[in-house]
Amino acid sequence: MKFLAFVPxxxxxxxxxxxxxxxxxxxxxxxxxxMCQALSIKHRARMVELRLDxxxxxxxxxxxxxxxxxxxxxxxxxxxxxxxxxxxSIVVSGQEVSRRLIxxxxxxxxxxxxxxxxxxxxxxxxxxxCPFHHLSLLNECPHCKQTNGWFHxxxxxxxxxxxxxxxxxxxxxxxxxxxxxxxxxxxxxxxNVISELNKLIQANEVKIKFxxxxxxxxxxxxxxxxMIKNLITQEMQQYPGLPLLAFEAPWLNLADVQFRNKALRIxxxxxxxxxxxxxxxxxxxxxxxxxxxxxxxxxPFKRTSExxxxxxxxxxxxxxxxxxxxxxxxxxxxxxxEIGTTINVNHDRFLTEKYLSLxxxxxxxxxxxxxxxxxxxxxxxxxVQKTNKKYYIPLTSAYDFKQNYIFATxxxxxxxxxxxxxxxxxLKNNLHPAVSxxxxxxxxxxxxxxxxxxxxxxxxxxxxxxASAKKTTERHFFSETAKALSIPTLxxxxxxxxHFKWRSPRNFTTEQQLAALKQWRSTHFLITEACKKLNIRRxxxxxxxxxxxxxxxxxxxxxxxxRLEEISKMAEHLRTYFSVPQAxxxxxxxxxxxxxxxxxxxxxxxxxxxxxxxxxxMILKDQNSSYLPDNYSP
Amino acid sequence: MNTVSHTLNQFKDFTIEHPRFKHAxxxxxxxxxxxxxxxxxxxxMLLGRPGTGKSRVCHRVxxxxxxxxxxxRSSGLTKIIPCLYCPVPANATTSKLxxxxxxxxxxxxxxxxxxxxxxxxxxxxxxxxxxxxxxxEFQQLAEKGADKTKASMCDWVKMLLNETGVACxxxxxxxxxxxxxxxxxxxxxxxxxxxxxxxxYGRQGSGVKSEWSxxxxxxxxEMIKLGELTHYIYLSDDYFALATYIFTGxxxxxxxxxxxxxxxxxxxxxxxxxLQDDFIKAADEVVFKxxxxxxxxxxxTSAADLIKILxxxx
Numbered sequence: 040m041k042f043l044a045f046v047p048x049x050x051x052x053x054x055x056x057x058x059x060x061x062x063x064x065x066x067x068x069x070x071x072x073x074m075c076q077a078l079s080i081k082h083r084a085r086m087v088e089l090r091l092d093x094x095x096x097x098x099x100x101x102x103x104x105x106x107x108x109x110x111x112x113x114x115x116x117x118x119x120x121x122x123x124x125x126x127x128s129i130v131v132s133g134q135e136v137s138r139r140l141i142x143x144x145x146x147x148x149x150x151x152x153x154x155x156x157x158x159x160x161x162x163x164x165x166x167x168x169c170p171f172h173h174l175s176l177l178n179e180c181p182h183c184k185q186t187n188g189w190f191h192x193x194x195x196x197x198x199x200x201x202x203x204x205x206x207x208x209x210x211x212x213x214x215x216x217x218x219x220x221x222x223x224x225x226x227x228x229x230x231n232v233i234s235e236l237n238k239l240i241q242a243n244e245v246k247i248k249f250x251x252x253x254x255x256x257x258x259x260x261x262x263x264x265x266m267i268k269n270l271i272t273q274e275m276q277q278y279p280g281l282p283l284l285a286f287e288a289p290w291l292n293l294a295d296v297q298f299r300n301k302a303l304r305i306x307x308x309x310x311x312x313x314x315x316x317x318x319x320x321x322x323x324x325x326x327x328x329x330x331x332x333x334x335x336x337x338x339p340f341k342r343t344s345e346x347x348x349x350x351x352x353x354x355x356x357x358x359x360x361x362x363x364x365x366x367x368x369x370x371x372x373x374x375x376x377e378i379g380t381t382i383n384v385n386h387d388r389f390l391t392e393k394y395l396s397l398x399x400x401x402x403x404x405x406x407x408x409x410x411x412x413x414x415x416x417x418x419x420x421x422x423v424q425k426t427n428k429k430y431y432i433p434l435t436s437a438y439d440f441k442q443n444y445i446f447a448t449x450x451x452x453x454x455x456x457x458x459x460x461x462x463x464x465x466l467k468n469n470l471h472p473a474v475s476x477x478x479x480x481x482x483x484x485x486x487x488x489x490x491x492x493x494x495x496x497x498x499x500x501x502x503x504x505x506a507s508a509k510k511t512t513e514r515h516f517f518s519e520t521a522k523a524l525s526i527p528t529l530x531x532x533x534x535x536x537x538h539f540k541w542r543s544p545r546n547f548t549t550e551q552q553l554a555a556l557k558q559w560r561s562t563h564f565l566i567t568e569a570c571k572k573l574n575i576r577r578x579x580x581x582x583x584x585x586x587x588x589x590x591x592x593x594x595x596x597x598x599x600x601x602r603l604e605e606i607s608k609m610a611e612h613l614r615t616y617f618s619v620p621q622a623x624x625x626x627x628x629x630x631x632x633x634x635x636x637x638x639x640x641x642x643x644x645x646x647x648x649x650x651x652x653x654x655x656x657m658i659l660k661d662q663n664s665s666y667l668p669d670n671y672s673p
Numbered sequence: 674m675n676t677v678s679h680t681l682n683q684f685k686d687f688t689i690e691h692p693r694f695k696h697a698x699x700x701x702x703x704x705x706x707x708x709x710x711x712x713x714x715x716x717x718m719l720l721g722r723p724g725t726g727k728s729r730v731c732h733r734v735x736x737x738x739x740x741x742x743x744x745x746r747s748s749g750l751t752k753i754i755p756c757l758y759c760p761v762p763a764n765a766t767t768s769k770l771x772x773x774x775x776x777x778x779x780x781x782x783x784x785x786x787x788x789x790x791x792x793x794x795x796x797x798x799x800x801x802x803x804x805x806x807x808x809x810e811f812q813q814l815a816e817k818g819a820d821k822t823k824a825s826m827c828d829w830v831k832m833l834l835n836e837t838g839v840a841c842x843x844x845x846x847x848x849x850x851x852x853x854x855x856x857x858x859x860x861x862x863x864x865x866x867x868x869x870x871x872x873x874y875g876r877q878g879s880g881v882k883s884e885w886s887x888x889x890x891x892x893x894x895e896m897i898k899l900g901e902l903t904h905y906i907y908l909s910d911d912y913f914a915l916a917t918y919i920f921t922g923x924x925x926x927x928x929x930x931x932x933x934x935x936x937x938x939x940x941x942x943x944x945x946x947x948l949q950d951d952f953i954k955a956a957d958e959v960v961f962k963x964x965x966x967x968x969x970x971x972x973x974t975s976a977a978d979l980i981k982i983l984x985x986x987x
Contacts, residue, residue, distance in 0.1 A: 040743060040750065040752045040779065041779065042779065042780070042781050043752070043779070043780075044751065044752045044754075044778060044779060044780065044797050044800045044801050045749055045750070045751050045752070045800045046749050046750045047748060047749035048746075048747065048748060048749040048750075064796075065796070065800055066780065066782075066793075066796070066797065066800070067775075067780060067782055067792065067793030067794065067795075067796035067797045067800075068782060068793065069789060069792070073782075073789075077780075077781050077782050077783055078781060103750075104749070104750040106745055106750060107745075107749065107750055
């Protein structure tokens with residue numbers, strides 16, 4: 040040990056926090072921070088990493104006391120994935136937990152700290168009680184009521200001088216456990232009972248993971264039925280006008296299914312039925328989240344967004360929260376109204392057909408979404424709704440537009456002529472776009488009546504001479520021919536240009552040329568085809584024949600072709616010779632033995648094939664297959 | 674040349690446990706036992722002029738208590754330092770001494786205030802199971818500053834004794850004894866005091882071999898053994914004993930200087946012979962302040978003259 044006088048041995052279930060505090064204290068440092076400073080260990084803002092087995096303090100302790108290294112590493116927390124990454128989870132006593140659950144405050148169990156150490160549950164924020172002694176953890180100093188950071192603890196002594204180990208009196212700390220639910224008295228709005236219950240459920244899930252470590256497994260979380268029933272009854276009396284769905288809506292967010300069903304059952308059994316509320320602001324203070332609002336009004340998200348957009352609900356964001364809540368002065372009547380509307384809408388199948396999305400509109404009008412947005416901005420469509428960066432175009436408006444106007448793109452699709460040609464042709468016929476915009480994004484659209492009055496036959500000749508039409512024909516020819524020859528288009532093009540040297544596709548559309556292509560293909564095989572023909576693997580063919588230059592290949596496009604003669608040559612070679620691995624397999628001996636036998640002349644060999652990096656021995660098949668030389672001894 | 678330096682090093686480490694040396698060690702050990710048994714400070718003070726063997730006594734005590742070691746126990750791995758030997762650094766202050774002590778304990782603890790350093794020191798002394806703290810050359814700290822500074826230094830030592838609960842040996846020249854005695858509280862905490870002085874030369878013809886001759890005899894024997902000497906002069910002979918005494922004045926450091934120089938010459942020459950000539954040249958080379966007669970080379974002076982010089986000095 041170079042820098043420390045004492046490295047403590049980790050105790051059973053001891054947390055790294057406790058171990059580090061003990062180490063600092065025993066070595067004359069004021070606290071762990073002082074130790075880090077004296078040992079030049081960087082500690083700023085990485086409180087969790089100091090307690091990881093890959094952290095600097097663990098490494099340091101292991102270096103100081105190599106005999107205790109295994110035990111020390113086991114006591115520290117692990118971070119198996121994305122090491123030293125802030126977002127990555129941490130393994131505490133073999134169980135993976137979120138990093139944010141690791142506490143930076145010193146919150147010991149009175150009984151544990153009396154024994155001179157703290158356990159790992161005291162480092163996890165989900166534990167309020169010590170699972171070993173079933174005592175409440177001390178979140179603050181019993182003397183000065185201040186919280187202590189573990190990093191600044193001088194041994195187990197608070198800043199005020201209160202020594203947890205010496206001064207704590209267990210008789211006074213045996214307080215009854217607090218109620219499981221310090222319930223806020225509301226189901227609605229921020230800080231509601233559901234979010235508190237969810238926190239408890241999540242904490243309980245984490246706690247149960249560690250059950251194997253405790254003598255007595257932690258009891259499951261009990262549903263506080265009476266308390267919830269009282270709360271719901273009280274709320275139903277307070278807001279008599281609210282529909283059942285509104286009461287149910289916040290409880291649908293409860294994480295535990297059983298708890299959720301119980302809560303919903305209570306609501307349904309307690310709900311007295313909605314009455315008309317005549318008060319002006321009976322439920323004006325009620326706040327709902329967007330999803331809750333959807334559930335409460337039994338509306339789809341789209342419709343709810345629309346209502347919000349129409350300023351029927353006003354937005355309310357609590358301070359220091361990302362949540363958004365909505366409220367309205369007479370929310371109960373609004374909800375009832377919307378629930379009724381929804382039922383009608385569903386009957387008439389109106390809502391689904393009332394609006395079109397941007398994509399639907401663009402498909403309907405044969406254009407793209409950018410053009411539609413440009414038109415919306417131009418005010419062409421009436422009654423467009425915009426919610427959450429999405430546009431909803433009324434169906435009637437889109438139909439009206441299509442009846443009156445036509446896009447050049449629609450004509451282009453009909454006549455298979457480019458849009459530019461159409462625009463040019465229309466202009467020649469003295470037909471101008473309905474809206475003359477200098478903006479490039481507004482596409483040209485014309486009055487449908489005017490376009491229909493024109494003889495579309497006048498556009499037909501354009502199809503023949505347009506460049507795109509030529510290209511289409513060419514593409515079509517290539518794809519068809521390539522398909523017929525079972526080769527890719529690229530290979531076909533390469534073949535035509537460099538092997539046959541025909542100038543352009545139009546020059547080889549004769550039957551003779553097609554026959555020549557087919558003839559060439561019948562004598563040339565792809566490597567896959569050759570492998571199939573020779574009944575060998577692709578790698579075998581490549582290593583034995585291509586790499587050694589035994590055959591010559593032709594490359595057209597990206598594919599390699601082998602001539603028919605070469606295939607017969609390879610077949611002959613395969614019939615005559617074994618490769619070394621083949622011979623080894625055939626004679627049931629090792630590769631090295633085969634080589635040895637060839638060198639000693641016991642096995643007859645043919646002309647070896649020479650590759651760039653190796654020489655491949657070829658063994659004649661024309662020897663007795665059961666033959667093993669006399670001078671061969673394994 | 675390596676062999677020469679190795680032999681000289683071995684000779685340097687050779688310690689003669691003469692009765693005064695043994696007495697000093699016994700007193701220090703008593704002080705440690707008293708402090709441990711009575712749970713009260715009963716520390717020792719080791720006083721002596723330079724070269725009387727104080728540091729050697731300190732090192733010997735350190736050896737006897739055991740060197741620093743690591744021990745694996747059920748509680749963890751502990752570094753045990755039974756004896757903390759801490760020479761007072763040059764231009765010393767209490768904080769510098771504190772830092773030196775912490776460094777010797779293997780701590781890298783650093784702080785701006787003395788309180789934190791003291792806190793670290795007390796804890797480390799307890800953890801390291803230190804039995805004795807030796808502060809050597811204490812006069813460098815004690816004699817510094819005005820009376821107020823001296824008093825505060827005494828208080829500092831007192832606090833060290835009280836807080837650590839271990840014996841603290843103060844070693845140094847006799848001058849600091851008075852400073853300690855001025856502070857009653859500290860003086861009472863130092864009941865054990867050992868004074869080391871230069872050797873005296875036995876009277877001529879007394880028949881009883883003086884302590885000086887015994888020391889010389891043992892040193893000669895060690896030189897013969899280490900240097901594998903075949904021809905040598907015997908230093909405990911009356912003439913050479915007297916000559917060395919006249920040269921050194923009975924001071925151990927002076928004797929070591931002289932013997933080292935002579936033995937080195939002999940070893941370099943490599944003829945396995947330690948001759949009078951070596952001592953003559955060594956006496957010419959070495960400058961030693963406490964010589965009885967600085968103007969003569971005792972190894973070239975006759976025995977009668979040497980006796981005259983000795984009688985005159987007594």
